[in-house]
Amino acid sequence: MTEYVFPHPQELEDPQIHPPKKKRGFRGVLASVLAVLAKFKAVLMAGTMFLSIALYAWAWGWPFAVGFVLLIFIHEMGHAFALRRRGIQASIPIFVPFVGAFIAMKEMPKNVALEAETAFAGPLLGTLAALIPWQIAETTKSPFWMSLAYTGFAINLFNLLPILPLDGGRISAAISPKIWLIGIIGVVILLFYSFNPILILIIILSLPRTIEAFRGVTDLDYYNISPGARTLTFVGYFGLALFLTLMMVLTYHPVHIG
Numbered sequence: 001m002t003e004y005v006f007p008h009p010q011e012l013e014d015p016q017i018h019p020p021k022k023k024r025g026f027r028g029v030l031a032s033v034l035a036v037l038a039k040f041k042a043v044l045m046a047g048t049m050f051l052s053i054a055l056y057a058w059a060w061g062w063p064f065a066v067g068f069v070l071l072i073f074i075h076e077m078g079h080a081f082a083l084r085r086r087g088i089q090a091s092i093p094i095f096v097p098f099v100g101a102f103i104a105m106k107e108m109p110k111n112v113a114l115e116a117e118t119a120f121a122g123p124l125l126g127t128l129a130a131l132i133p134w135q136i137a138e139t140t141k142s143p144f145w146m147s148l149a150y151t152g153f154a155i156n157l158f159n160l161l162p163i164l165p166l167d168g169g170r171i172s173a174a175i176s177p178k179i180w181l182i183g184i185i186g187v188v189i190l191l192f193y194s195f196n197p198i199l200i201l202i203i204i205l206s207l208p209r210t211i212e213a214f215r216g217v218t219d220l221d222y223y224n225i226s227p228g229a230r231t232l233t234f235v236g237y238f239g240l241a242l243f244l245t246l247m248m249v250l251t252y253h254p255v256h257i258g
Contacts, residue, residue, distance in 0.1 A: 045092045064147070068152075076101050076122060077093070082121035088105060113233070116171045116237075123160055129152060132149075134149035149247075150252055163187055164209050168241075175237070177223065183206065
């Protein structure tokens with residue numbers, strides 16, 4: 001049984017008991033502005049997401065476009081969860097049609113091990129997501145689901161290339177920043193097989209940091225991590241890359257998906 005106690009009418013007018021509502025000051029206005037911006041960020045993410053779906057649908061059809069963008073979204077949310085877990089501020093996922101998506105960190109991690117951890121979370125969660133259409137394909141023998149699974153494994157393996165600004169560049173830096181040179185060579189080889197302006201842009205963006213690594217002008221404290229963390233990064237990085245390569249071989253099924 002709940003007992004209700006009603007106030008005396010005079011108490012309703014007593015400012016000490018029920019003080020009048022204060023006018024909204026600067027903090028109140030600022031909170032309102034931030035709330036509007038938060039909604040705008042959500043609209044921006046959804047807008048770029050749906051724009052990507054529409055453009056991919058033009059090339060591959062709506063079902064594949066939706067599945068493809070969802071796989072990218074899950075990949076990016078892996079980064080978002082890891083960054084939030086480590087208390088690192090970052091932007092919402094922003095989609096760029098025919099490029100992918102990105103999350104911009106608003107502050108740098110304390111060391112390269114934390115950077116590698118947050119970078120690794122994207123391909124890891126993205127790989128787990130790609131296992132879903134693969135399992136559906138194994139059950140239904142559907143070429144559509146197999147193609148979607150293959151694409152999911154492919155985009156995560158591509159992101160593991162040891163070159164900045166890809167995830168693999170941030171992960172491999174915990175092993176040795178000089179590995180970035182191997183990534184540049186790998187992207188150059190890819191250019192000979194399939195010319196893509198995005199690959200050229202990746203090379204241009206990676207060159208300054210790669211040159212700094214070989215000149216020895218990088219922040220040594222930032223890259224100074226324990227041997228155990230370096231070994232764990234090595235095993236996780238190459239283990240996931242090997243697994244994704246195997247899954248691409250298993251799911252390769254050339255079909256028309258449009």
